[in-house]
Each structure stands twice: as structure tokens, then as C-alpha cells.
Amino acid sequence: MVFTSVANFVRSRGPDEFWRKRKIFKMAAHYIGRSRNCYSLAIRSVHRALVFATKGRALKKQDLANLWVTRITAGCEQHDVNYHVFRESLSRSNIMLNRKSLADLACWEPFTFKALTDIAQKRALEEGIAPPKGNKVLFVPKRGSQKKT
Amino acid sequence: MSALKRVQQWATFARIWHVYDAAWQNPFHSAKLLKKYLMGLHKPIYHPLNDCGDHVIVINTGDIALPEDEWKKRAYFHHTGYPGGASWTVAWELHDKDPTMILKKAVYSSMDGNLQRRYTMERLHLFPDGKVPADLMKNVSNQIQQIRPVPKRLDHYSEQERKEFPKLIDYPKDYILR
Amino acid sequence: MSNSHIFLKSGFIRTPSQNGVGRYVCQLQRVVLKFCKNNGSSRGMREFVESELINFAKNNPGVVVYLKPRRHRAPVISAEFLNGDKQWVSCHNYSKQDISKWLNLLRTQSGNTTGFRLRKLQHTDHPSIQGPWTPYTFKDPAENLAEYPNTELSKPKIQLKTATDELLEIFNSVQISDKKGVE
Numbered sequence: 001m002v003f004t005s006v007a008n009f010v011r012s013r014g015p016d017e018f019w020r021k022r023k024i025f026k027m028a029a030h031y032i033g034r035s036r037n038c039y040s041l042a043i044r045s046v047h048r049a050l051v052f053a054t055k056g057r058a059l060k061k062q063d064l065a066n067l068w069v070t071r072i073t074a075g076c077e078q079h080d081v082n083y084h085v086f087r088e089s090l091s092r093s094n095i096m097l098n099r100k101s102l103a104d105l106a107c108w109e110p111f112t113f114k115a116l117t118d119i120a121q122k123r124a125l126e127e128g129i130a131p132p133k134g135n136k137v138l139f140v141p142k143r144g145s146q147k148k149t
Numbered sequence: 150m151s152a153l154k155r156v157q158q159w160a161t162f163a164r165i166w167h168v169y170d171a172a173w174q175n176p177f178h179s180a181k182l183l184k185k186y187l188m189g190l191h192k193p194i195y196h197p198l199n200d201c202g203d204h205v206i207v208i209n210t211g212d213i214a215l216p217e218d219e220w221k222k223r224a225y226f227h228h229t230g231y232p233g234g235a236s237w238t239v240a241w242e243l244h245d246k247d248p249t250m251i252l253k254k255a256v257y258s259s260m261d262g263n264l265q266r267r268y269t270m271e272r273l274h275l276f277p278d279g280k281v282p283a284d285l286m287k288n289v290s291n292q293i294q295q296i297r298p299v300p301k302r303l304d305h306y307s308e309q310e311r312k313e314f315p316k317l318i319d320y321p322k323d324y325i326l327r
Numbered sequence: 328m329s330n331s332h333i334f335l336k337s338g339f340i341r342t343p344s345q346n347g348v349g350r351y352v353c354q355l356q357r358v359v360l361k362f363c364k365n366n367g368s369s370r371g372m373r374e375f376v377e378s379e380l381i382n383f384a385k386n387n388p389g390v391v392v393y394l395k396p397r398r399h400r401a402p403v404i405s406a407e408f409l410n411g412d413k414q415w416v417s418c419h420n421y422s423k424q425d426i427s428k429w430l431n432l433l434r435t436q437s438g439n440t441t442g443f444r445l446r447k448l449q450h451t452d453h454p455s456i457q458g459p460w461t462p463y464t465f466k467d468p469a470e471n472l473a474e475y476p477n478t479e480l481s482k483p484k485i486q487l488k489t490a491t492d493e494l495l496e497i498f499n500s501v502q503i504s505d506k507k508g509v510e
Contacts (some may be wrong), residue, residue, distance in 0.1 A: 108454055108455040110193075110458045110459075289475040289476075
């Protein structure tokens, strides 16, 4: 393409104005106030929303992983196992369950989860797996857990 | 929802009342422990949006033990909002004024500052001694274990036990016992 | 980027009143076939009406079928379901077979699936076999009888050896070795 002037170059960009704007308005359809009707405001908030959406995709995964760790820790501690010891023992016992399924088991199938902690406890005793040294999380075992078997 | 599922729901989200004896416990370590029970972090059903926190009754907050010389060194800041309204209260002073305050502040600051924190704190019931209203105590169905053992003082040992304890050294004859 | 889902209803897969367990109730209640008598885009629809519609109506007595001829408009199937949903299918230039297939799809559907976003692609009424976790699941029944506050239950379980204990141990072991030395 040959552009004789800057003005022509500016006008020649992109698709037709109506369709270009419609694309943005469709994404701003659920906003309130002028940001759904005024293009200059709509494009601003749509741009912002898309940035949030991009970041949110990674954040969602992190948040869920954190939640699973919290739930597994809660499940572990009622059976007197440290989270790190639990995961390490399970992987050494060749039980390759991820955090999501472990958290699901802790919540929905508590007795299966207890069986897993029993395996982990035994493996940890056999191989001497201890919680990491920097681990300053308070860990108070429940009654009856320290019984020698 | 069937009748059985409804009961299941009640059981899963039942609020449990715990009691914790704070005698001879470090309030800052205790706070981390109590926070778990208050927020429901000890349950595998935990979610920040589901209301699964438990109640905790803490007794004997008057007998907490601060590490090292923190009674003298730890200062609590308060500002009235007026110019010159800043004040610093040392831990022992604050403890004199209100024996539950140090533990309360420790628990409060151990949690993230979000909208839920005030409501979570409502579930914490602090008592400076063992006197708890009977209507609260009758709800309790679990005891939270202490973090460290309560030490036994010399005058709590019997005369017999003290005599049988192995003697390490003999005091010199000119040593004055006060 | 498509944002067509933002105004859709959303929910989970469900079967209305356990339909198909024991008895089956056709969820499609009413069908309106709209077409033009002259226009070429309605040709398939006209052929369907002439040859197959009677059979369809006979085989599905629970479905009310309406015909709505209208001039110079595109052919459309409008289906109404038992749950109040309404679904339109545009049949522009569809053949007889196409319309027959679409009608069959609508007949076997339980609602307007195009106007509904599924939050999850799977659903179960019984997520747990062993029963979900409760605070009482792993509780020691003996604790039901305990009086609270309870000094015994309050004790920490990890009891590290105190200096006093170690001293006593050393003292005892020394005494035993002394006795042996004497003998």
C-alpha cells in the first residue's frame, strides 16, 4: 500500500470503525454506567479487564494450590503427620496422588485419607523422614498418636 | 435436599467449642495455634468463604509466660487520634490493666487484616482465670493441647521427693544461704 | 474474544425429577414449525411437513405440533419445554433430513441447552462413598465423657526430657555401675 499522507495512513488502519468498536462494546456489555456506552471509556475498562483476566489465570491456579495445601495440612494434622513428611513419604511409597486429589480425599473420603496417613507414618518411621528444619509451623500432635506400635 | 443430606450438612459444618489452658504458655505461639481453630484452618473442608470457624474458650490468660525479658521490652502502641495522643504501654503494665489483652492482641495480629477478622475474633472467649460462665462451659467438647508442659515449682514437690533428689554439691561451710 | 456467555444462565447438569428412572416424560411440550409457502429457503421444511410430520406427531402424542405459515420469512423451529424454556432453531436452507434430526434432538432434550452455561461438565448427587468429613469422624468416643477443662487432656503430647529428668537418669546409671564395681 502506498500512503500519500499521514491522514490517509491513519484512516486506512484496521477494519471498519463500527465493527471495530462493536467488538469492544460486546465485551463491555455487562458494565454499568458510561463505560458500557462510551467507546473511549469502554476500551479503557475492557483493556483493564483483559489484563486482569490474563493475570487471573495464573493466580487462580496458585490460589487453588494454596487451598489444597491448607486442606491437606488440616487433614494430616488430625492424624498427626506433618504435611511435608506426608508428601515425601507418599512419593517414596510410590503413591503418586496430586494435591487436588489428596484434598478431595481428605474432605470427601476421610477414611481413605486416614489410610494414606497411616502408610506415610510407617514409611516416615522406616526411612527416618523428618519435617524440614526451617519449618517453624507449630505442630501439636493429637492424643494417642505417639503410641508405640 | 433429603433429610439425611441435611443432617450430613449440619454435622460437617457443626461449630465445635474448644477450651485452651493458657497457663505458662507463650501467647504468641498460642496465637498461631488458636488462630487455626478460630478460622477453621484445622478442617479439611476449609475455604475462606465458608463459615467453618470454631469457638475457643481460653482460660488462665493471667498466667501466660512471655519469653525472656519481653515483659519489660514489649511495648503496645495506642493513639487516641488527637495530637499528642500517642502512648506506649509496656507488656507488664498492659497485663496489669487487663490480663486478657496480651493474648487477645496476639491472636488479632496473627490473622490477616480482612473483613472477616473481627467476626473471627468474636469466637474467641478469654478469661483471666479458671472462672468461666457455666452456659459457655457446657458447650465445650474438646480440649486444645498446650504447646509446652507446665513447669512444676520447687514448693510443689513434697518433702520426701526433695530429700530423695541426688545431691550434686555440698555448699561450702562459710556459704550464706539467703 | 467472545463474551457471549456473560448474560447466559448458568448451573449444573441435572435430570428433572429423575426422569427416565422408572418412567419417562417427554420434556418437549410444544413445537411450532414456522415457514414460508413460496420461499426457497423453506423448501426443506415444506418437504418435511408434507412427508414426515404426520409420523412425528403420531409417534409423539405428548408433543403438540403447530404449523405457522408466514409470507417471506425464514423457516424456524420454536420448541417449548416442560420447564418453561423456549428454544429457536433457524432452519434456513435446511434439508428434510436436517430438520428431522434437529426435531429429534429437541424431542430428546430436557430444556434449552443453548441458553445455558454449564459450570462443570460433570455432576454427581453422591460425591462421597464413605460420607464427607465431619468434626466427629475421628473423635475419640472416650472424650465425650470427659469433664472440661481437663488437665490430663491439656498436656502436650511431645514431652521432651527436662534437665531434671536427665540428671536423675545419669545419677541412676552411675549408681548401678558403682554397685557393679563394688561386686
